[in-house]
Amino acid sequence: MFVTRPHPPRSGWTSRLRLEVQPRLFTALALAIPLGIAGTAHAAIPNFSFVGIEGVGTLDGQLDDRLGTTKNADKHIINIADCTTYAGGEIDVTVRIDPKPTGDWQYAVAYAPPGKTCSTTDANPEAVDGQCYVPAAQRELTSTSVSFVINMDDLIGGDCESGNEGDATLYVILQNTSLSEVKFESIIFDVDLKAPATPTLSEVTSGDARFEAKWTDTSNTEDGIEYAVYYGDAPFGDDDVDAVDSKTGITTKSIAIDSGLSNDITYYVSVAARDQADNESALSNQLEVLPASTTDFWEGYVSAGGKEPGGFCFIATAAYGTPLEAELGTLRRFRDEMLMGSAAGRTIVHGYYQFGRFWASYIADKPALRSVVRVMLVPLVWFADLTLALGPEGALLALLAVFGVYRHLRRRAQVHPLLVQELR
Amino acid sequence: MRPLAIAVVALTGLGLTSSSALAETPRTMMLELHGGAYSPAVDSELGGSATPWRDTFGAGSMTMLRMHLDYELWQEHGTLAIGAGFGYGWIDGKARNEAGDSTGDSVGFNLMPLQLSLVYRWDWAAVKHGVPLVPYGKVGLTGAIWWATDAKNSISNARVGSAGREGQGLTLGWHAAVGVMFLLDVFSESMAIGFDNEAGVNNSYIFVEFQHTSLDDFGSGASLVLSDDALSFGLAFEF
Numbered sequence: 001m002f003v004t005r006p007h008p009p010r011s012g013w014t015s016r017l018r019l020e021v022q023p024r025l026f027t028a029l030a031l032a033i034p035l036g037i038a039g040t041a042h043a044a045i046p047n048f049s050f051v052g053i054e055g056v057g058t059l060d061g062q063l064d065d066r067l068g069t070t071k072n073a074d075k076h077i078i079n080i081a082d083c084t085t086y087a088g089g090e091i092d093v094t095v096r097i098d099p100k101p102t103g104d105w106q107y108a109v110a111y112a113p114p115g116k117t118c119s120t121t122d123a124n125p126e127a128v129d130g131q132c133y134v135p136a137a138q139r140e141l142t143s144t145s146v147s148f149v150i151n152m153d154d155l156i157g158g159d160c161e162s163g164n165e166g167d168a169t170l171y172v173i174l175q176n177t178s179l180s181e182v183k184f185e186s187i188i189f190d191v192d193l194k195a196p197a198t199p200t201l202s203e204v205t206s207g208d209a210r211f212e213a214k215w216t217d218t219s220n221t222e223d224g225i226e227y228a229v230y231y232g233d234a235p236f237g238d239d240d241v242d243a244v245d246s247k248t249g250i251t252t253k254s255i256a257i258d259s260g261l262s263n264d265i266t267y268y269v270s271v272a273a274r275d276q277a278d279n280e281s282a283l284s285n286q287l288e289v290l291p292a293s294t295t296d297f298w299e300g301y302v303s304a305g306g307k308e309p310g311g312f313c314f315i316a317t318a319a320y321g322t323p324l325e326a327e328l329g330t331l332r333r334f335r336d337e338m339l340m341g342s343a344a345g346r347t348i349v350h351g352y353y354q355f356g357r358f359w360a361s362y363i364a365d366k367p368a369l370r371s372v373v374r375v376m377l378v379p380l381v382w383f384a385d386l387t388l389a390l391g392p393e394g395a396l397l398a399l400l401a402v403f404g405v406y407r408h409l410r411r412r413a414q415v416h417p418l419l420v421q422e423l424r
Numbered sequence: 425m426r427p428l429a430i431a432v433v434a435l436t437g438l439g440l441t442s443s444s445a446l447a448e449t450p451r452t453m454m455l456e457l458h459g460g461a462y463s464p465a466v467d468s469e470l471g472g473s474a475t476p477w478r479d480t481f482g483a484g485s486m487t488m489l490r491m492h493l494d495y496e497l498w499q500e501h502g503t504l505a506i507g508a509g510f511g512y513g514w515i516d517g518k519a520r521n522e523a524g525d526s527t528g529d530s531v532g533f534n535l536m537p538l539q540l541s542l543v544y545r546w547d548w549a550a551v552k553h554g555v556p557l558v559p560y561g562k563v564g565l566t567g568a569i570w571w572a573t574d575a576k577n578s579i580s581n582a583r584v585g586s587a588g589r590e591g592q593g594l595t596l597g598w599h600a601a602v603g604v605m606f607l608l609d610v611f612s613e614s615m616a617i618g619f620d621n622e623a624g625v626n627n628s629y630i631f632v633e634f635q636h637t638s639l640d641d642f643g644s645g646a647s648l649v650l651s652d653d654a655l656s657f658g659l660a661f662e663f
Contacts, residue, residue, distance in 0.1 A: 207529040207575050208519065258576045294519035296531040298572035298580035298591030300476030301648075306469060308648040310582075311590040329587065 045174055045183045046101060050074075051094040056149060059089035066278060067091075067189075076189045078168075079277040083160035083193055086152040095172055095185075098144035105141040108173040109148045110134045113157030114166025114191050120184045123175035131157075141174065156191055165192045192277035196220045199227065199253075201271050201284040208294040210258035215271045215284065217253060224276035229255055230283065231269045238283050241272075248274070263291050312356075327381045334384035338392065448617075448626045451662050454505060454545075456492040458633065460656030461485035462513050464535070469640075469649045479524070480531060481517035488513035488535070490656065494543050505543040512536050519575055529575035535650065537568040537637070539599060550627075556607035558629065563600045568639050568650055570595065595639050595650050603633030605660060629660040 053069040053076075055062050062085060063069050068076035078086070110118040110125035111133050118125040118132035125134055133155075135148040155168045168189040175182050197219035204213045213229055230236070232244030247257055261267065267290075270283040295303070298310070311332070339345030362369075387395040463485040466477040494507025512534070519529035541564035549555035572580040572591035580591030608628040609616035619625045633656050641647035 205528040207527060210529070210575060212528060292521060294521050294527045294529045294575065296519045296529070296572065296574045296580050296591075297476055297480040297517065297533055298574075298589075299582045300474070300479060300520070301466065301572075302582035302584060302589055304470050304474030304476050306476070306648070307646040308469075308593065308595075309589060309646065310593050312593060 043183050045097060045172065045185050047096075047098055048172070048185050049096045049098075050187065051096050051145070053094075054092045056090040056092050059086060059091060059152070062086075062089075063091065076187065077277050078156055078189055078191045079279045080160055080193050080195060081278070083156050083191075086156070087160065089152050090149050091152060092147055092149050093170065093187075094145060094147040095187075096145050097141070097174070100141060100144055101174070101176075101183075103176050104178055106138045106175050106177055107136065107141045107146060108134065108138060108175075109136040109146070109171065110173070111150055111155055111168065111170040113155060113168050114164060115157075117169065118171050120171055120173050120182065122182060123173055125171060125173060138175075146172065155189060156193075160193055163194045165190075165194045167191070190277065192275065192279060194275075195279045196222075196225060196273040196275045196281045198281040199271050199273050199284050201269065201287050204269050204287045204289040206289045206291045207256075207258070209261045209263050209291050210256060211261070211267065211269070211289040211291055212254060212256045213269055213271065213287075214254040217273060220273050220275070220281075222275065226251055226274045227253070227255075228272050228274055228280065229257065229269065230272070231257060231267045233265055233267055235268050235286060236270070241283070261291050263293050266290050312352075327377070330381055330384050330388065331377075333388055338384075338387055448620050449624055451499065451503075451626045452496055454492075454494050454496065454507070454543075454660055454662045456490075456509070456631070456658055456660040458488075458490035458492065458511070458656040458658040460488050460490075460654055460658075462488040462535070462654045463652050464639070464648075464650040465652060466649055468651075479520060481515050481533065484515065486513040486515040486533070486535060488654070488656070490537070492539070492541070494541065501548050502544055502546040505545070507541050507543055509539045509541065510536065511539075531575055531580070532573040532577075533570070534573070535568055535570045537566055537639075539566045540564045541599070541601075545605070550607050554610065556610045558605040558607065559602070560605065561600070561602050562635075564598065566597045566599045566637055566639055568595050568597070569593075570648065570650065593648065595647050596641050597637065597639035597651065598642075599635055599637045601633050601635035603631050605629035605631040623663075625661050625663045627662040629662070630658070631660055632657050 050072055052071050052073070053063060053067060054060070064082055064085075066075070066077040066079070067082065068074070106123040108123040108125050112118050112127070112131055115129075116131040117128040118134070119128050123138045125137065126132060131154075133151065135150065136146075150170070155170075157164065157168070168191050170187040170189065171184055172187075173182065173184040197217070199215045199217035199220070201213060201215045204211055211231075215227070217225070217227075226248070227250040228246055228248040229250065230241050230244050230246045232240075236244050245260060247255055266288050268286050268288055270286045272283050273281040301308070302310075335349055339349050383395070386398060389395075390398060464477070467475045470476075488511055490509055490511030492507055492509030494505035496503050496505045498504040513536075514532060514534045516530055516532045518526040519531050521527050541562045543560060543562045545558050545560035547558045547560075550558050570593060574580040574591075581588045582591065583589075606629060608630060616628070619628065634653070635656065636653050637651055639650035639652075
């Protein structure tokens with residue numbers, strides 16, 4: 001009296017653990033119970049949960065995360081690389097039914113490769129359309145945990161180069177022998193053995209220690225296609241992609257690579273498409289690019305003799321007259337390496353930026369005042385030097401030590417007036 | 425001159441018919457939203473020996489958006505206000521290669537002027553007689569934060585020997601502006617009254633403003649020259 005609901009269309013990243021609740025069952029029950037007709041009841045298994053998957057034998061520790069091996073995982077994906085890795089191997093799947101339903105229950109476990117189904121009418125499943133594998137049938141449910149071994153070749157359906165894609169299904173079926181009541185759950189494995197088509201690398205333009213790559217791809221129209229750009233300083237092929245640099249997870253059809261490159265070195269660039277199951281296409285055609293130094297506005301301004309020093313060290317720049325003084329370098333390092341590392345330091349810098357410029361403008365054309373400020377900045381430069389050399393804690397300890405020595409000498413001076421004169 | 429005279433008379437007449445709409449809630453502030461172009465005279469510092477700005481950004485101007493808010497201190501024969509504003513302007517260009525040709529590397533320059541202004545608006549005729557034209561002037565101080573970006577969209581850093589010079593900073597200066605506002609309320613008296621009653625906006629204007637900005641650290645000679653004479657247009661709301 002039950003109806004097998006067809007699986008919904010594939011959508012690789014949606015939940016793959018389905019609770020099969022069949023609305024027509026309730027209609028059947030509603031009719032059967034008042035009429036006293038004995039019928040087969042069916043619903044989802046209460047308190048059912050997915051515990052995990054472990055590799056058996058040669059697959060021990062070899063399972064990829066995308067198989068959904070952890071507790072409550074709701075995506076189980078097998079791609080071309082997995083198919084090859086898992087060939088001839090077995091996995092151990094564990095599910096939990098806790099607490100167990102009351103009464104006498106039998107359970108069965110069955111699985112079918114993509115495009116095939118198993119019957120779920122009782123705890124003795126059979127192939128509906130040719131292929132159904134049954135690791136366990138009509139077993140007494142004595143524990144809250146059920147484990148079973150699955151042959152990966154049977155689950156995947158064989159040929160890894162078939163280019164097929166579809167859902168393999170794992171069934172866990174419970175049957176109450178006295179009430180003829182049946183409940184089941186299905187766990188879907190997204191088997192994707194179809195690699196995406198190869199995109200065409202159309203253009204690679206060079207920049208300053210960078211390049212931009214553009215490609216076209218009219219074949220891969222499915223959702224979730226990403227691209228990976230591979231580049232190296234020597235030509236490479238599909239087998240070398242692990243040995244060259246790459247940028248992955250690209251969802252557009254162009255990308256700028258602007259880190260880790262050197263000017264005046266020829267780079268070879270290829271692109272590949274990657275689908276949601278992490279299947280990757282063959283590498284595209286390969287283009288060469290030669291990054292070379294360029295000059296932006298600021299560099300052009302500075303090289304042309306522009307006097308603006310840049311940056312925000314206003315007062316010190318005004319006082320020392322040129323941004324290239326060693327003292328300014330010290331103060332800048334102190335700002336960047338010490339002050340900017342803490343919230344309090346950043347507040348000080350912010351305040352300085354806010355008000356310092358006005359003082360800097362005021363003293364810029366007043367040589368006498370600049371000299372005064374320069375002298376006033378000396379202790380700050382010393383302190384910055386000390387802090388950069390010893391670190392904040394070291395500088396603090398050094399200052400405390402100096403203070404301690406000073407106090408000690410003062411005490412001695414109070415005891416020995418002659419020493420006071422000596423100190424003076 | 426005759427068409428101009430006719431236009432002024434017509435506008436005055438239009439305004440006079442709407443003078444009853446000016447019985448309104450107290451006016452305290454003015455918000456101006458500006459849009460315009462800005463072309464800083466950076467290359468002028470180099471006296472024609474080099475033109476890094478033009479080489480990178482061409483003859484185009486920065487797009488500049490500004491906002492100004494002022495508080496009306498005195499409302500007698502016109503309105504005297506003190507206000508502050510900030511803006512953001514940007515321009516994109518192309519880096520050059522060793523031969524001086526443009527490359528594919530996109531670079532940019534960004535300018536964020538902050539202004540304090542004293543404002544006088546001669547709105548006596550508009551308030552008292554419904555003449556919809558309000559000339560005004562502004563004068564004040566400007567501080568502009570600026571930063572130049574390289575092809576990686578980072579702050580540009582030019583090497584001079586072993587030291588670097590950061591392509592960012594703050595430049596101080598002053599500005600003076602004149603402009604004229606056109607009172608939009610005259611087009612729909614009832615809508616203007618409703619805007620005042622419901623949102624407290626007494627008057628709405630469109631305006632054009634000419635601003636001279638002197639931004640070179642008061643002629644320090646060691647500063648990026650970001651001065652320009654620029655037009656801007658926009659909307660203003662008095663509330």
